[in-house]
Amino acid sequence: MGKSVLVTGGAGYIGSHTAVELINSGYEVIIVDNLSNSDRGSIEGISKITGVEPKFIEADCCDKEAMRRVFEENEFDSVIHFAAYKAVGESVAEPAKYYRNNLLSFITILELMVEYGRRNVLFSSSATVYGDAEQLPVTELTPRKPATSPYGNTKQMAEDILRDMVAANDNIAGIALRYFNPIGAHPSALIGELPRGVPNNLVPYITQTAAGIRECLSIFGDDYDTPDGSCLRDYIDVVDLARAHVVAVDRLSNGRNKDRYEVFNVGTGRPVSVFELVRGFEEANSLKLNYRVAPRRAGDVKAVWADTTLANEELGWRAERDLSDTLRAAWEWEKHVRQ
Ligand code: NAD
Ligand code: UDP
Numbered sequence: 001m002g003k004s005v006l007v008t009g010g011a012g013y014i015g016s017h018t019a020v021e022l023i024n025s026g027y028e029v030i031i032v033d034n035l036s037n038s039d040r041g042s043i044e045g046i047s048k049i050t051g052v053e054p055k056f057i058e059a060d061c062c063d064k065e066a067m068r069r070v071f072e073e074n075e076f077d078s079v080i081h082f083a084a085y086k087a088v089g090e091s092v093a094e095p096a097k098y099y100r101n102n103l104l105s106f107i108t109i110l111e112l113m114v115e116y117g118r119r120n121v122l123f124s125s126s127a128t129v130y131g132d133a134e135q136l137p138v139t140e141l142t143p144r145k146p147a148t149s150p151y152g153n154t155k156q157m158a159e160d161i162l163r164d165m166v167a168a169n170d171n172i173a174g175i176a177l178r179y180f181n182p183i184g185a186h187p188s189a190l191i192g193e194l195p196r197g198v199p200n201n202l203v204p205y206i207t208q209t210a211a212g213i214r215e216c217l218s219i220f221g222d223d224y225d226t227p228d229g230s231c232l233r234d235y236i237d238v239v240d241l242a243r244a245h246v247v248a249v250d251r252l253s254n255g256r257n258k259d260r261y262e263v264f265n266v267g268t269g270r271p272v273s274v275f276e277l278v279r280g281f282e283e284a285n286s287l288k289l290n291y292r293v294a295p296r297r298a299g300d301v302k303a304v305w306a307d308t309t310l311a312n313e314e315l316g317w318r319a320e321r322d323l324s325d326t327l328r329a330a331w332e333w334e335k336h337v338r339q
Pocket of ligand 1: 060062125
């Protein structure tokens with residue numbers, strides 16, 4: 001055992017970038033994914049970037065017998081659980097689908113960890129747990145707000161499930177990473193985000209507009225109480241985010257965690273407005289984007305960004321990539337996908 005990590009959802013956007021950083025840091029990676037929102041191209045991309053082919057098992061994390069075989073047949077003592085559905089709007093329309101997949105997959109993994117004596121688990125949580133926070137930037141101690149979507153609720157519930165499982169089992173240690181807004185792609189343009197249908201998120205919408213797939217970007221609201229009237233977010237480069245997973249797994253593997261359940265914000269600590277992001281994309285890529293101001297989008301919070309002191313001090317991690325490099329990588333990836 002030792003340096004092997006099971007990565008569920010490892011064919012997806014954040015999982016594939018994390019697999020690359022894990023392999024580059026000397027970990028052996030075993031990926032489980034049911035390809036419900038990804039394809040094998042990302043596994044090829046990981047292999048091309050690292051020169052190492054990760055073991056790939058096509059399986060559903062909710063299928064306990066299939067997952068039992070994964071635990072029986074593979075040695076690892078850490079699990080990173082990315083596998084989940086993530087479309088907020090769809091979760092409102094089909095809540096049972098989200099509660100089933102996002103919670104059952106995690107419970108299945110946690111039960112098998114207890115049964116097979118596997119110790120460390122990282123969970124993909126989200127800044128969505130803070131909702132419309134009263135204090136900014138948010139720290140890990142900022143109270144969570146009641147979730148405004150079933151998706152957000154699955155993140156809060158899964159955090160609680162992890163906390164309770166750790167409390168009940170001396171041999172389990174867990175970290176929940178609360179991601180802010182992950183954007184960008186690997187600088188090689190061999191892996192990146194693959195949204196299906198019309199993108200909900202800002203950066204994929206921007207890159208698809210630049211590529212001519214969407215006619216015009218709608219900026220949802222310019223009348224917020226912010227410096228330029230558009231919303232503020234904390235956009236974190238996906239490679240920086242991936243590195244946070246490596247240091248968090250290192251921490252658990254080396255037993256350096258202070259509590260057996262810990263939570264860390266993973267962001268840059270810098271608020272960026274929608275207008276700034278659009279301008280940044282135009283400048284980084286020397287192009288003009290077709291956009292217009294549209295009404296506010298239901299459910300959007302005015303502003304949220306991270307206080308990253310805890311991750312800086314405890315994980316020794318900080319975001320390093322420059323926003324314009326990130327926006328260049330996002331555009332390179334979009335062009336690669338369209339080739
Ligand atoms: P993604 O859809 O690209 O990756 C998720 C992967 O999990 C996909 O490859 C999908 O096929 C797989 N999957 C889903 N259900 C599965 C199941 N039952 N069994 C096996 N595989 C399954 O999404 P992502 O952006 O990489 O997100 C990864 C995690 O991070 C998710 O938990 C997501 O909720 C969380 N997160 C994402 C963001 C974001 O903006 N991208 C922000 C905060 C948190
Ligand atoms: N946004 C926008 N137009 C779009 C998509 C998003 O103006 O087509 C804005 C949205 O209102 C929010 C920010 O971009 O202020 C980030 O939205 P995203 O959906 O990417 O992430 P969220 O923070 O909502 O999870």
